[in-house]
Amino acid sequence: MNRVDLTESELFSFSTDGATLDRLGITRDDALFLINRDHPVPEDREFAIDEYKTSGVLMNRAMLEDYARLSAAVTERTNDKLYVMSSFRSFEKQRALFDEDPETAAEPGFSEHHSGLALDVYVYMYAGAGFLNSEAGKFVNRNAHDYGFIIRYPRGKEKVTGFPFEPWHIRYVGSPHARYISLNNITLEEYIESLEEGVFYEIDGSIVSRQIGDLLYAPQKAIDITVSEDNTGGYIITAKMK
Numbered sequence: 270m271n272r273v274d275l276t277e278s279e280l281f282s283f284s285t286d287g288a289t290l291d292r293l294g295i296t297r298d299d300a301l302f303l304i305n306r307d308h309p310v311p312e313d314r315e316f317a318i319d320e321y322k323t324s325g326v327l328m329n330r331a332m333l334e335d336y337a338r339l340s341a342a343v344t345e346r347t348n349d350k351l352y353v354m355s356s357f358r359s360f361e362k363q364r365a366l367f368d369e370d371p372e373t374a375a376e377p378g379f380s381e382h383h384s385g386l387a388l389d390v391y392v393y394m395y396a397g398a399g400f401l402n403s404e405a406g407k408f409v410n411r412n413a414h415d416y417g418f419i420i421r422y423p424r425g426k427e428k429v430t431g432f433p434f435e436p437w438h439i440r441y442v443g444s445p446h447a448r449y450i451s452l453n454n455i456t457l458e459e460y461i462e463s464l465e466e467g468v469f470y471e472i473d474g475s476i477v478s479r480q481i482g483d484l485l486y487a488p489q490k491a492i493d494i495t496v497s498e499d500n501t502g503g504y505i506i507t508a509k510m511k
């Protein structure tokens with residue numbers, strides 16, 4: 270992660286309302302929306318949820334293509350089929366799970382599953398902690414970052430995430446963030462915190478910047494710009510350079 274020095278004349282500003290983003294061709298998603306005990310989801314917050322192929326599985330629109338790539342890679346590499354145990358969950362559904370098992374389930378508002386960006390995956394005969402005993406589980410845990418996903422609750426980070434190791438719970442954050450988080454053994458919390466406000470970074474050939482305010486800035490030469498609210502009061506801008 271290198272800092273990129275850009276002068277004011279190399280930047281342009283934009284607001285985050287839908288009309289402006291559409292006009293500028295900027296994509297808005299929630300890939301970097303942080304959800305944890307300190308950063309719950311407001312109950313009225315809506316996410317872009319779509320059905321994955323015709324599976325009946327609902328997930329965040331931002332990850333449909335990358336999940337298809339991950340799933341295909343698992344089958345190609347391990348001859349096994351990746352299934353989704355749990356994906357998008359409404360507040361009502363989370364409330365029911367929590368009432369049933371308050372030890373394991375998160376309280377409504379505190380589950381990443383509300384965003385549709387988290388998936389609990391498994392293969393036949395290997396679910397939950399046992400997922401890691403399968404070839405597919407090993408592949409997912411080692412390579413999900415190449416498809417935009419992280420193991421959201423890694424081993425040894427319980428104090429940061431508030432969750433024990435969950436090798437089956439994958440979270441979409443997109444590229445280049447997933448590779449950076451995974452290869453540096455950090456969490457989404459630590460990643461967002463490491464992005465100094467207003468600074469532009471180069472990560473794996475992409476430009477990344479966390480900004481706070483009504484007006485955001487991107488390089489004039491940026492293309493494929495995506496903006497994600499981070500749920501800590503800022504926005505994270507991801508782009509490529511021409």
Ligand SMILES: [Zn+2]
Pocket residue numbers: 355382387388389438
């Ligand atoms: Zn989960």
